[in-house]
Amino acid sequence: MAARAICTAALLLLAFVCPSAGLSLDTVREFLTREEDTIVFSLIERARYPINRPAYDPVHLGDGRRLNASFAELFIRESEAVQSKAGRYQSLLEIPFFAYRVPFTLAPPYNFTRELYPAAAFVNVNDAIWSMYFNELLPLLAKTGDDGNYAATVDSDLACLQVLSRRINYGRYVAEVKFRGDQQTYTSLIQAKDRDALMKLLTSEAQEDVVKRRVEKKAIVFGQSITSDGPIETSVNNSSGTDFKVDPSVVYKLYDQWVIPLTKQVEVEYLLHRLD
Amino acid sequence: MAARAICTAALLLLAFVCPSAGLSLDTVREFLTREEDTIVFSLIERARYPINRPAYDPVHLGDGRRLNASFAELFIRESEAVQSKAGRYQSLLEIPFFAYRVPFTLAPPYNFTRELYPAAAFVNVNDAIWSMYFNELLPLLAKTGDDGNYAATVDSDLACLQVLSRRINYGRYVAEVKFRGDQQTYTSLIQAKDRDALMKLLTSEAQEDVVKRRVEKKAIVFGQSITSDGPIETSVNNSSGTDFKVDPSVVYKLYDQWVIPLTKQVEVEYLLHRLD
Numbered sequence: 099m100a101a102r103a104i105c106t107a108a109l110l111l112l113a114f115v116c117p118s119a120g121l122s123l124d125t126v127r128e129f130l131t132r133e134e135d136t137i138v139f140s141l142i143e144r145a146r147y148p149i150n151r152p153a154y155d156p157v158h159l160g161d162g163r164r165l166n167a168s169f170a171e172l173f174i175r176e177s178e179a180v181q182s183k184a185g186r187y188q189s190l191l192e193i194p195f196f197a198y199r200v201p202f203t204l205a206p207p208y209n210f211t212r213e214l215y216p217a218a219a220f221v222n223v224n225d226a227i228w229s230m231y232f233n234e235l236l237p238l239l240a241k242t243g244d245d246g247n248y249a250a251t252v253d254s255d256l257a258c259l260q261v262l263s264r265r266i267n268y269g270r271y272v273a274e275v276k277f278r279g280d281q282q283t284y285t286s287l288i289q290a291k292d293r294d295a296l297m298k299l300l301t302s303e304a305q306e307d308v309v310k311r312r313v314e315k316k317a318i319v320f321g322q323s324i325t326s327d328g329p330i331e332t333s334v335n336n337s338s339g340t341d342f343k344v345d346p347s348v349v350y351k352l353y354d355q356w357v358i359p360l361t362k363q364v365e366v367e368y369l370l371h372r373l374d
Numbered sequence: 375m376a377a378r379a380i381c382t383a384a385l386l387l388l389a390f391v392c393p394s395a396g397l398s399l400d401t402v403r404e405f406l407t408r409e410e411d412t413i414v415f416s417l418i419e420r421a422r423y424p425i426n427r428p429a430y431d432p433v434h435l436g437d438g439r440r441l442n443a444s445f446a447e448l449f450i451r452e453s454e455a456v457q458s459k460a461g462r463y464q465s466l467l468e469i470p471f472f473a474y475r476v477p478f479t480l481a482p483p484y485n486f487t488r489e490l491y492p493a494a495a496f497v498n499v500n501d502a503i504w505s506m507y508f509n510e511l512l513p514l515l516a517k518t519g520d521d522g523n524y525a526a527t528v529d530s531d532l533a534c535l536q537v538l539s540r541r542i543n544y545g546r547y548v549a550e551v552k553f554r555g556d557q558q559t560y561t562s563l564i565q566a567k568d569r570d571a572l573m574k575l576l577t578s579e580a581q582e583d584v585v586k587r588r589v590e591k592k593a594i595v596f597g598q599s600i601t602s603d604g605p606i607e608t609s610v611n612n613s614s615g616t617d618f619k620v621d622p623s624v625v626y627k628l629y630d631q632w633v634i635p636l637t638k639q640v641e642v643e644y645l646l647h648r649l650d
Contacts, residue, residue: 132422135600135619139415146408152482172480173460180452184445186525204448206428208522246484249462257533312602320596324411326588343411 121213126268126275131312133265138316140258141239141352142343147251148243154232170232173252174259190214193222193267195259214270218371222267223360230356231259238348266357269364276300276365277372288373296366310353317346397489402544402551407588409541414592416534417515417628418619423527424519430508446508449528450535466490469498469543471535490546494647498543499636506632507535514624542633545640552576552641553648564649572642586629593622 153169167175175196181187182198185205190212212219236255276299277284287295321342429445443451451472457463458474461481466488488495512531552575553560563571597618 136419136422139419139596143412143415146412152484169460169480169482173456176456176459176480177453180449180456181525181529183452184449184525184528186523186529189523189526191523192526204445204452206445206524208428208520208524210522244484246486247462247465247467248482248484249457249460250465250468252460253457253462308602312600315602316600319598319600320415322595324588324592324595326584326591 120211121271121275123275123279126272129271130265130268130309133261133268134309134313134316135320136261137258137265137352137357138313138320138344138349140254140261141317141349142321144236144251144254144258145239145241145344147240147247147254148245149236149240150244150246150248150251152244153248153252169248170252170255173249174256177253177256190219190270191264191268192260193224193263195224195228195263214274215368215372217374218368219270221270221364221367221371222263223364223367224263224267226360226363227259227262227266230360231255231262234356235348235352238351239344262357266360267364269361270368272361273300273365273368273372277369284369285373288369291370293366293370296369297362300362300365306358309358310350313353314346314350317344317349318342321346396487397547397551399551399555402548405547406541406544406585409537409544410585410589410592411596412537413534413541413628413633414589414596414620414625416530416537417593417625418597420512420527420530420534421515421517421620423516423523423530424521425512425516426520426522426524426527428520429524429528445524446528446531449525450532453529453532466495466546467540467544468536469500469539471500471504471539490550491644491648493650494644495546497546497640497643497647498539499640499643500539500543502636502639503535503538503542506636507531507538510632511624511628514627515620538633542636543640545637546644548637549576549641549644549648553645560645561649564645567646569642569646572645573638576638576641582634585634586626589629590622590626593620593625594618597622 153173156166156168178194178196179198179200182194183200183202183204185202185208186192187194187198188202188205188208189210232255235258283299284296287299321344323341429449432442432444454470454472455474455476458470459476459478459480461478461484462468463470463474464478464481464484465486508531511534559575560572563575597620599617
């Protein structure tokens with residue numbers, strides 16, 4: 099047993115020391131760009147439902163009982179527990195919002211390539227994402243009203259949270275690739291614990307601007323109403339914001355104020371642990 | 375207690391006898407059109423993952439144990455159980471693939487309007503949808519390969535199944551509206567149990583053609599790669615099918631061979647119970 103454990107540890111280390119040829123600036127950018135589509139889809143789907151306040155209120159059972167958690171929190175905890183049992187969090191790409199100690203009883207085994215530096219892989223900003231999503235983003239997304247579809251609504255919240263978490267915490271992979279590309283510069287800044295210089299090195303305003311304009315455009319294209327008449331070209335230049343399923347400026351703001359800054363926060367934290 | 379039960383039953387009946395002004399041919403069409411977007415999004419998301427065969431194989435634990443169910447079935451059963459506990463199936467719009475006898479312990483109470491005729495509301499074709507999805511559609515959607523992300527993959531299968539079930543079993547609402555619009559004709563056909571005549575009355579090839587062409591177009595618009603350069607009009611006339619995240623012809627086929635025929639099957643079955 100002990101020998102097998104050592105062997106497994108050695109294999110994991112080997113997998114890290116010889117990282118898959120798959121991780122490069124190009125593959126990282128491709129992943130992030132593809133996640134934008136998933137993020138826009140998930141926001142559009144959440145916006146189908148009204149705000150449905152009772153789902154977020156700890157006094158939600160209608161019989162006066164006050165629980166310590168809202169329906170949304172209970173639902174997400176239980177859903178994540180099933181996903182944990184099913185092995186979703188074996189992949190370092192996915193990080194749950196709540197910690198579980200359940201065995202992967204449902205999961206078929208799989209040896210994931212470990213591309214992150216083990217001592218830094220734990221870095222994540224899920225608490226900030228949770229708070230941003232429910233307190234800032236959701237009120238901008240959902241119309242007022244209560245249609246009673248609390249489970250379906252919170253299920254769509256969970257889809258938003260999962261992709262935002264995966265996208266933002268992917269900053270660990272971005273940082274790993276950048277570190278490998280210029281080990282000397284990063285090593286000296288990490289050793290000096292120089293957060294500001296690291297943040298500056300990781301920032302490209304021109305690139306960030308491209309991303310923000312692109313996600314806004316995705317909200318316009320994916321959130322329009324398609325008819326079967328007319329040519330395939332979808333002309334949406336003259337449409338007003340109210341025609342879209344989710345306001346494109348909200349998606350721009352999501353990236354500008356939260357996704358990009360939080361990703362860079364993850365990158366800096368990861369780097370600060372990259373030599374541990 | 376007994377008095378309260380009678381009162382509740384009376385209220386439910388009242389809610390049905392005085393159906394909400396919301397159900398009309400227009401609102402039904404609007405719902406179905408909006409579901410197309412959700413269906414296309416969910417197919418695009420499933421197509422991100424390779425086929426991941428071990429998730430669908432009853433011998434999946436790698437240690438030779440054979441269970442009676444695949445990972446996918448176990449995962450969907452457990453996820454649906456959480457959703458059932460959370461009250462998702464209180465709304466007649468949603469029908470689970472597996473039956474659960476769990477109390478709605480998490481759910482805030484809500485009085486849904488009952489727009490379906492109670493004795494016919496149970497009609498659904500979930501077994502046919504399950505079999506069509508896994509045996510016919512999935513092999514057309516997913517590329518070969520195994521990336522180990524079984525939980526995330528099957529979670530996206532569940533999203534596809536849920537929206538296909540909601541869309542197809544919405545045939546109950548379509549049939550209810552059509553019945554109310556021409557009670558005399560429908561009543562005589564129902565009393566004669568004339569399935570063929572009912573099917574003919576429910577069929578509009580011109581309308582079905584509009585729907586099929588529209589969903590194909592949605593697959594083109596939502597499945598294209600968006601760049602931040604260039605104008606907002608997205609010109610995709612000259613693109614080949616391989617550029618899209620899900621093959622538009624597969625979405626056309628899904629509606630042509632399965633969604634539309636199964637919906638009409640639901641409509642006929644519902645009508646045959648409409649006078650019970």
